[in-house]
Amino acid sequence: xxxxxxxxxxxxxxxxxxxxxxxxxxxxxxxxxxxxxxxxxxxxxxxxxxxxxxxxxxxxxxxxxxxxxxxxxxxxxxxxxxxxxxxxxxxxxxxxxxxxxxxxxxxxxxxxxxxxxxxxxxxxxxxxxxxxxxxxxxxxxx
Amino acid sequence: xxxxxxxxxxxxxxxxxxxxxxxxxxxxxxxxxxxxxxxxxxxxxxxxxxxxxxxxxxxxxxxxxxxxxxxxxxxxxxxxxxxxxxxxxxxxxxxxxxxxxxxxxxxxxxxxxxxxxxxxxxxxxxxxxxxxxxxxxxxxxxxxxxxxxxxxxxxxxxxxxxxxxxxxxxxxxxxxxxxxxxxxxxxxxx
Numbered sequence: 001x002x003x004x005x006x007x008x009x010x011x012x013x014x015x016x017x018x019x020x021x022x023x024x025x026x027x028x029x030x031x032x033x034x035x036x037x038x039x040x041x042x043x044x045x046x047x048x049x050x051x052x053x054x055x056x057x058x059x060x061x062x063x064x065x066x067x068x069x070x071x072x073x074x075x076x077x078x079x080x081x082x083x084x085x086x087x088x089x090x091x092x093x094x095x096x097x098x099x100x101x102x103x104x105x106x107x108x109x110x111x112x113x114x115x116x117x118x119x120x121x122x123x124x125x126x127x128x129x130x131x132x133x134x135x136x137x138x139x140x141x142x
Numbered sequence: 143x144x145x146x147x148x149x150x151x152x153x154x155x156x157x158x159x160x161x162x163x164x165x166x167x168x169x170x171x172x173x174x175x176x177x178x179x180x181x182x183x184x185x186x187x188x189x190x191x192x193x194x195x196x197x198x199x200x201x202x203x204x205x206x207x208x209x210x211x212x213x214x215x216x217x218x219x220x221x222x223x224x225x226x227x228x229x230x231x232x233x234x235x236x237x238x239x240x241x242x243x244x245x246x247x248x249x250x251x252x253x254x255x256x257x258x259x260x261x262x263x264x265x266x267x268x269x270x271x272x273x274x275x276x277x278x279x280x281x282x283x284x285x286x287x288x289x290x291x292x293x294x295x296x297x298x299x300x301x302x303x304x305x306x307x308x309x310x311x312x313x314x315x316x317x318x319x320x321x322x323x324x325x326x327x328x329x330x331x332x
Contacts, residue, residue, distance in 0.1 A: 044175065044289075044291040045291040045292050056292070057244070057282075057292065058290070058291050058292055061282050061285070061286060062286070065283075065286055084177075085177070086177070086178075086286055086287060086288070086289040087175060087177070087289050087291075088175050088176065088177040088289070090175070
């Protein structure tokens with residue numbers, strides 16, 4: 001009896017694995033593009049999830065669409081354009097530089113530059129102070 | 143003077159960040175897809191949900207102001223919306239349904255059409271039928287062209303077949319009064 005239950009359970013488990021979707025591609029480049037874009041495309045229904053991670057219906061549909069587009073031989077730019085045409089810039093995790101978003105690029109650079117200036121200035125003032133004390137010490141010794 | 147400024151600076155930055163984050167508490171995090179607005183309704187050739195031999199195309203939108211309402215029997219918010227939409231139909235608003243079937247998973251297959259029709263008929267009898275007719279988007283391909291993210295969603299389409307509003311979420315008396323009705327009236331007059 002126990003054995004039969006065990007076998008029945010095993011059957012259930014293999015079934016569950018069969019549900020997992022398997023995408024077949026013509027070449028490794030297509031596979032790579034698929035893996036890359038499903039991470040980069042954002043699920044429009046979810047709070048901050050890409051279409052690979054989300055189980056929302058629209059995310060599944062967009063993944064299927066992505067697969068179809070790749071199988072049709074569309075390249076990265078064509079696919080991104082297709083998606084943005086329908087779902088807006090929101091759908092891609094890499095926002096384009098527009099008057100609204102330029103701050104995103106400028107701010108980190110500005111922070112690095114200002115930080116570097118700050119550090120450099122501190123270092124130079126410190127070294128001059130050290131030089132003076134060093135000089136005094138040397139003078140005192142003399 | 144300069145040293146005092148440096149002392150005050152962190153406080154100012156702190157207040158700046160606080161105000162920014164505080165205003166974020168009240169911002170609307172939902173996605174607003176506006177790319178479809180003022181675009182021609184995408185081309186299609188899709189069957190009627192109840193009479194599969196009838197095929198519709200984008201010409202169903204010409205000459206009349208229409209609400210294209212995306213829905214499904216599986217969608218809970220749509221249940222809430224159906225009675226109000228039915229009221230709108232009684233007031234003379236033309237509403238066309240775009241029916242989204244829930245699953246097109248190849249492993250399980252789609253629901254038989256007859257079963258789907260029974261479920262839809264039962265639901266519309268129970269909650270009211272706002273639709274002139276329902277277009278069946280069997281593989282949800284047309285929904286991707288429309289930028290549909292889920293259900294319910296509604297497109298306000300003008301007499302020339304141009305999308306004038308894309309609403310994500312339900313239509314209720316509040317947003318009908320404040321958001322949709324003014325534009326709807328305007329489009330009727332066009």
